[in-house]
Structure formats: structure tokens, C-alpha cells
Amino acid sequence: MADTEQIAIVQLSVEDALAGLALSTEAHWNQNEADWRFFLTRGNVFGVRDKDCHLIASAALLPYSSGNAWISMVLVTTNWRRRGLATKLVDACLAVAAKQGLTAWLDATPAGATVYGPLGFKPTLQLRRLRFENTMPPKAKARPSLLPCGIEKFTERDRLTMGFDRGPLLREISGRSSARLLSNGDAAALVRDGRKARHLGPLFAESPEHALAMVNEVVWCETGPLLIDAVYEQVEFLKGLIGSGWTIERPFQRMRFGPTTAPATELPFAVAGPEYG
Template identity: 25%
Template structure:
């Protein structure tokens, strides 16, 4: 079996591999992954894709690992570890910290490779979003504006300080993929202080990143975007945002899982401010 780079022409095969695991990667998701990250996978002599892994370099301070998949008929052959190691080795700086969100089945593999758990995520899904009787409103000293490409520099700055790393290439691709987005501005000087994106999926709409100065403003961003969606809505919340985690069930969200956040090459995530209320997606951090 041949381990080789994956490109956009491999998207149909990646969709098939994803479906074999019960996952729901869409064509736009994979377009974003393959244009902003580095991906490898194993193919059989007949050309069938049976494994994959991808890594997203965010400058020297952080990279994110995701899309680790192995065809169920080819498990326990070391393919997942080999593909994962290959994308890790593709980073130009071998000392770059690498983060990932692990599945329960993947934890032993990542621990074997030297990853350690440093945090958790709270994965919430609302099958039907409920706007509360008293919805969180934007205070008079803030206002929302529809997000566009002209705001890229502002959201890059907000994202950089929230995550502690530079995700410029990824965010450009994610902004193109989004079907809605808002930027939060302070009324007094029109400074951007938060933003959020809504990403359509094959099964659920993903809200993220969500970056805001406080919990109430994060809820206002979530409410604004969720009310525009049809069907299920998903958001993944860092464990330190306890106030938001407590309030989301009032909006129809149900906690589905608390997967571990793992880290390689470092003991803690890069220094960041407390404004990250929703991650982009588990593959991207």
C-alpha cells in the first residue's frame, strides 16, 4: 500500500472513506482542508483510498492535526499511525507544538506517539434551535455587521490573539466556505472586538470560530447565526468557557461528547486571551 500526498482530486475518495466511518465530511470541508493543510493517505494497488491524515501549520507556535481516518477493513495495520507521522514530519519546524481533538478510539494511538491530554471540548448539538423568551441582545455600545472579505485583516487579528497562532491561510479558505458571518464592533470607535462564522454541512451547520469579549456577547453572536439556519446546529466549546457551557442548554443545545484536546511538543497551548468561545472545527482547532 502506497502512502502519498492527497490533493483536491482525491475529494470523492475522501468522502467515501469518511462515509465508511459514519463521518460527514463534505466537498467544501475537504476543499478547505486540502487547500490550507498538508494531507497524506494510503492507497491500495487498485487506487482505493484507505487512510488519511492532515495537518494545518499555524506558524511556528502551533499546528493542528485532523482528518485521521482508516478504512474499517484495514485497521490494525498501522496505517493511521503511519499517515499521522508522515504529516507531522512534513512540518518545516519539527519543534512546533501540535494539537488535536481525539476520538475515544484514537487516544491510545496518540498517547503512544507522545501526545498528552491538556484540556477537553464540549460538543453541543441543537436539533432545533430555541430562541429564548429573553434572548441575549447586543448592548447599545456594540453593534453587528455582516462579515465580508474586506474584514479579513480584522478577523485575523482577533483570531491570532484568541488562539495564540496565525491561521491566515485557513481562515481565508473558511471564510469562502461560510454561508454567514458577523463581526462585532464597539460603538464608540467602531473597533472589531469579535466575530463568528456559520459553516453549512451535510448533516449539521457548524458555528465557529466564535470570538467575543464576554459570554453574553458570545451568546448574542451564536443566537444571531443560529436563528438563520435550518436544521441541526453544532458548536464545540473549550472547557474553560464554563458560563457558556451552562447557558447553551437553555437555547436547545444538548451536550453530545467531551473529547480530549491533546498536545505534542509542548506542555500547554500557546498563550492566548480568553475570547475563544467556539472553535472552528475539531480538525482545525
């Protein structure tokens, strides 16, 4: 095997979307080609290729507003793991963030958190990914209680929960042909396609009861499996999901590298996903 000290880190382009998708598919992640294309056109995506020019590792830095950025898509193909490639690629992302004066965030698996902590990342909130198989038959139409949500209103709710604006991201995702931006009273949520399951989030509401009601309405009018990345600190909401038949797949730890740029004034019930924050 090649010495990883001699392996070059390269910047990827949109032509690498399918190669990136192959990496996340191997890892059983839910990202699809549209997600990869967004990162490759809007972010800084770094990779490592083997001697045959096959993509064997990746990491992405997606800039947001107000001096913030998200690190994700940290992937290494099976035969090249435990050789320091992920750390080298995250270092490349952090170098860009430092040069641009950005605070970097990420959502880490438990194994990832043990790597990122020594690099200087500090833990913030916790997440739990849950899955609902949703074997109910197709419905003719959505219930009347579910209404379209305007993108400007949704973006403002997201800004309150993140502390910074993610308008370009939310406009792109909600504009995909299969995505739906929904409201139910004071609750609002984004539902979008993934490779393995539809993803529900971000989700905002004034109470756990309203958040659960929104989830139940979405389940009623969707078919096939659903994923949600619930905020662990929303205890009653998480209990309600489990009581409704959702099962926990894995935890995530949100972490920050650098100072807090702007405090969030509202806690979401679910987030956009570990790749987007």
C-alpha cells in the same frame, strides 16, 4: 488481508478530494468537499490505498504560522481498522512536522487520545461538540443586531485565542458562498456549511452572556441543524447552550506534540472544528 507492514503510504492530491470525502462520510463526519480540497491544496495529506487503488485511510498535516501545524482527517475505512494504519499515517505527519520544525496540534476523540498520548501528545484544553436541530421556519432576514464582521478584526481575535495566525484558513472559509462572518457587539462568529449541518465557530466574546446572545441570534436566522464545538472550560457558556436546547454529541481533547510556540491571551467560546483547530 494484506500485511500492513507492506502497505505504502502515499501523498494525496486534490484529485483525491472525493475519495477523502467518502472516508469522512463513512465515519459520519461533517466535512464537505470544500474542506477536503483545502487540505489537499494547502496541507500535506497522506493516504493508503488497497490493491484496487481505493483510498482506505488518510491523515493530514495543515501548516499554520509561527511554527505550528494541525493534524486531522485521520480516517480508516471500517474493514481496515485496528491494524495500525492510523498510527502509521500520524507518524508520517509527525515526520514532516519534525523536518519543518513545527509543533503539531490535534483535537482527539476519547479513543484517539489513548492512541496519541503514547506517541508523545500532551493534553491541553477540552471541547464538547453540541448539536441544535433548529426546526424553526425560515426567516425573511437576519435581526438588525447581527452585522457583518471584517475579516481582519476576526483574524486578530483568532490569533489571540490560538497564539498564532490562521489568516489564510479564515479567509478561505469565510469566502465560501454560504459562509457568514458575523458580529453582535463585542461577539464575533463564523458560520459555514458542513456536510450534515451548519457549523458555528470560531466564536469570540467578552462574556458568556454575550457569547450566548450571539448563538441565539445565529439560531434565529439559520434553518436546519447546527453544530458548535464549545470550549469545556467556558463552563457558564456550556451550561447556557444545554439550557437552550443544544445537546452534547461527543467530547474532544486538544493535544500538542512539541513545545508551546506562543501563549494564547484569550480563551474562545467555540473553535473552528476538530479538523481545523
